[in-house]
Amino acid sequence: MVSRPLRPESSVVAEVRPSPNHGERNAPLDMIVLHYTGMPNDQDAISHLCNPASEVSAHYVVLQDGYIIQLVAEARRAWHAGASSWAGESDINSRSIGIEIANPGHDHGYPAFPKRQVAAVTALCRSIVTRHRIAADRVLAHSDIAPSRKRDPGEKFPWKALADSGVGLWVKPAPIAQGQPVFTLGDRNPGIEDTQALLANYGYGVTVSGYLDGATRDAIAAFQRHFRRRGSTATSMSRPVPRSRTSSLRAMPIPMLASAARRDLGRGRMRWHRSGAGLTWVHPHPIPNVSVGWTVARVKAERWPERKVRAPWTYGAG
Numbered sequence: 001m002v003s004r005p006l007r008p009e010s011s012v013v014a015e016v017r018p019s020p021n022h023g024e025r026n027a028p029l030d031m032i033v034l035h036y037t038g039m040p041n042d043q044d045a046i047s048h049l050c051n052p053a054s055e056v057s058a059h060y061v062v063l064q065d066g067y068i069i070q071l072v073a074e075a076r077r078a079w080h081a082g083a084s085s086w087a088g089e090s091d092i093n094s095r096s097i098g099i100e101i102a103n104p105g106h107d108h109g110y111p112a113f114p115k116r117q118v119a120a121v122t123a124l125c126r127s128i129v130t131r132h133r134i135a136a137d138r139v140l141a142h143s144d145i146a147p148s149r150k151r152d153p154g155e156k157f158p159w160k161a162l163a164d165s166g167v168g169l170w171v172k173p174a175p176i177a178q179g180q181p182v183f184t185l186g187d188r189n190p191g192i193e194d195t196q197a198l199l200a201n202y203g204y205g206v207t208v209s210g211y212l213d214g215a216t217r218d219a220i221a222a223f224q225r226h227f228r229r230r231g232s233t234a235t236s237m238s239r240p241v242p243r244s245r246t247s248s249l250r251a252m253p254i255p256m257l258a259s260a261a262r263r264d265l266g267r268g269r270m271r272w273h274r275s276g277a278g279l280t281w282v283h284p285h286p287i288p289n290v291s292v293g294w295t296v297a298r299v300k301a302e303r304w305p306e307r308k309v310r311a312p313w314t315y316g317a318g
Contacts, residue, residue: 021057038105066120
């Protein structure tokens, strides 16, 4: 059987560079997983994703200037998630589209994500969400589905900006009260069990036991990176726990995440319904501020100045 040539599946894709690393899906597509490339050189990262020997790939790569490259057809199972789980599901590759965001990562300085790159990621995700009807709570970080192994895309990724444009879930963090109890690894407490239940109900792979184990610690750190990027205090749970310091942080404060979530629910900031996948956000998002045409046109115009590319900002649209 002759395979069909790969063609762009979104209007925001600027280039197609097929990767041989993919297979058949074994489950319905209902997730997006965001990664960073974690390599200093973007072209090396793309080559790695297209190298048969690497046995890794992703559907898309988004460069710093917003240039988007498609590597694998969305109907195919790319190899990006690795050992991972979410809401009891372990074959995340079969259920998801993987997007690699060009960023050298924590091991190479971890710079901020440029606004143009974030705009391109947002536009691409909106296209995917629209075509595949992906729920907001199924747009996830690699660190969410593999918290003990991964940190990407990390605490600098602007999840709130995506949610403001209709992509993914964001809940405004409730204030953390002072004087909360501090638990160490190995402790047992009803507060720990309450926190584990909330994390598990959302989708994290933790066991609800009341016992503070390494998996719970890592899931809390992943939650922090996604939803509590700026902590109120240096020692509170609201700060992400860098892996390089994990071994020295034997004591982990756990302010009552349950209480914080209930306060948010009580203020009307969250509305949920239960489904087979757990808890699903049902509040409609506002119209995005990002213009897909604007983003693509500007990137193309700056990459190929000799070409005549329609530039919306020259007509007062930018």
